[in-house]
Amino acid sequence: MNIHAQWIVGFTDGEGCFYVGISPSKSMTLGFRVIPTFSVTQHKKDIKVLYGLKTYFGCGTVYEGKGNDCVCKYRVADQKNLFMKIVPFFEKHPLKTSKHLNFLKFREIIQIMARGEHLKPEGLDRIQRIKSLMNIKYVDIE
Amino acid sequence: MNIHAQWIVGFTDGEGCFYVGISPSKSMTLGFRVIPTFSVTQHKKDIKVLYGLKTYFGCGTVYEGKGNDCVCKYRVADQKNLFMKIVPFFEKHPLKTSKHLNFLKFREIIQIMARGEHLKPEGLDRIQRIKSLMNIKYVDIE
Numbered sequence: 281m282n283i284h285a286q287w288i289v290g291f292t293d294g295e296g297c298f299y300v301g302i303s304p305s306k307s308m309t310l311g312f313r314v315i316p317t318f319s320v321t322q323h324k325k326d327i328k329v330l331y332g333l334k335t336y337f338g339c340g341t342v343y344e345g346k347g348n349d350c351v352c353k354y355r356v357a358d359q360k361n362l363f364m365k366i367v368p369f370f371e372k373h374p375l376k377t378s379k380h381l382n383f384l385k386f387r388e389i390i391q392i393m394a395r396g397e398h399l400k401p402e403g404l405d406r407i408q409r410i411k412s413l414m415n416i417k418y419v420d421i422e
Numbered sequence: 423m424n425i426h427a428q429w430i431v432g433f434t435d436g437e438g439c440f441y442v443g444i445s446p447s448k449s450m451t452l453g454f455r456v457i458p459t460f461s462v463t464q465h466k467k468d469i470k471v472l473y474g475l476k477t478y479f480g481c482g483t484v485y486e487g488k489g490n491d492c493v494c495k496y497r498v499a500d501q502k503n504l505f506m507k508i509v510p511f512f513e514k515h516p517l518k519t520s521k522h523l524n525f526l527k528f529r530e531i532i533q534i535m536a537r538g539e540h541l542k543p544e545g546l547d548r549i550q551r552i553k554s555l556m557n558i559k560y561v562d563i564e
Contacts, residue, residue, distance in 0.1 A: 281518065283518070284428040285428075286426040286427075286428035286429040286432065287428040287429070287431055287432035287435075287518065288432060289429055289432060290428065290429035290430060290431060290432025290433035290434075290435070290436070291432035291433070291435055291436050292432075293429075293432070293433055293436070293471070294432070294433050294435070294436020294437040295436040322519070325520050326519040326520050329435070329518050329519055332518070376423065376425070376429065376471050376474070377464070377468040377471055378467050378468050
C-alpha cells in the first residue's frame with residue numbers, strides 16, 4: 281500500500297490517539313510506570329490500512345481482534361520508536377485538528393522520558409501535570 | 423488553512439460518509455426523491471477543518487450545532503457539485519479503506535442521476551438496488 285504522509289496526518293486527525301498511561305509498578309523505583317502510546321483504531325474490515333501504517337513507520341504492532349465485528353488497533357508503545365519515528369513525523373507534518381495540542385503535550389512527555397527524568401520524583405510529577413491537560417473534551421484552539 | 427488532497431483522503435477515510443437517501447416526495451412524478459450526500463462530521467472544537475474542506479471544494483455547507491459539546495457537519499448535497507467536484511476528486515485521489523467501495527456505488531448513483539434516469543422507474547429501481555449494497559457493515563475487500 282502506497283501511503284502519503286498527508287494521508288497519515290488526515291487519518292490520524294480522524295482516528296488516531298496520543299495517550300499516556302501511568303500505572304502502578306512494583307519494579308519501578310517510584311512505584312509507577314509511564315506508558316505513552318500512539319494508536320490508530322479501525323474496524324477489522326480495514327485492517328490493511330493499519331498494516332500500511334506499520335510498514336510506513338517501520339515499527340509498532342497491529343492487534344487483530346477476534347470475530348468479524350471488532351475493532352483492531354495499530355499501536356506504538358516503544359519509547360525509542362516514539363522518540364525517533366512518531367514524534368519527528370508529526371513535527372514535520374502537523375495535525376490540523378485540536379489533536380495537535382494533545383500531540384504537543386505527548387511530545388513533551390516523550391522528551392522528559394528521553395532525558396530519563398521520569399525516573400525522578402520531579403519529572404514524574406511534571407508528567408502527571410502534563411497528562412492531566414491531555415484529552416480534555418473542550419479545547420480552546422483559537 | 424492549507425489543505426493537501428491526501429489529507430482530505432485520509433480524513434475522509436476516517437470521518438467521511440457517502441450516503442444516498444430516498445424519501446417520499448409528492449412533487450416528484452415517481453413519488454420519491456433521491457438525495458445523495460457527501461458529509462464529514464467533527465466535534466465543534468474542530469469546526470475549522472470543516473470550513474477548510476468547504477473552501478477547498480468551493481461548495482457545500484457547514485452545519486454548526488448548538489452548544490459546546492456537539493457534532494458539526496460539512497455537507498455537499500447539490501447534485502451538480504457532487505458530479506463536478508466531489509466525485510472527480512475521489513476518482514483522482516482514491517480512498518484507502520473499504521469506504522472506497524461505497525464511493526464507487528455512490529458515484530454510480532450520481533452518474534445515473536446526471537443522465538436523468540432517476541426520473542424513470544427503471545432508473546429509480548436501479549438506484550434502490552445499488553443503495554441496498556451501500557454502507558453494509560461487513561465488506562469483503564479482498
